[in-house]
Amino acid sequence: MKSGIFAVVNIGRLRLYVGEPCRIKERWSPILAQLEGGQCRHAALQMEWNKYEGNRKVTFHTASDLKKETTLIRYKQLLKDLQTT
Template identity: 35%
Template sequence: MSSDIYAIAHIGDFKLFVGEASKLSQKWPPMLVQLNSGTFPHAMLQQVWDIEGGKRHFSFHTKAEIISDQDILGIEEFLAEAAK
């Protein structure tokens, strides 16, 4: 089963939390449930989510969206890591 790269961006802080998942279109809603309930397995992202007040300070992006935005700093490194 193939998987795809996604990123959760912390708006205003220029931090990306990058992950990989199969069935990417089905990944985001359960992640929001975990983040909102305080049970997301990535402790750093959960802590930032709790402090910043939830999804209004975050955005969700697919690999295709990231690739198409050439203004993202470090995109070359991201693409190199994604290709591994």
């Protein structure tokens, strides 16, 4: 069942789209491993991660809220996810 609620990880000044709460572990775990290993493909995100020593906050939003945030990291994934809901 689709919840219509989506998770965003806030790291410093950047916001990273993760997906529906039921998929957080599946999607966040590989990203977290890359960040902790210093190998994130998104250089600005890696720099924020290093600067804030891994501190992050997860927030939850509706699709209509997130569609307006075109600066979200992984915004294209949000659009794909919305097509399948």
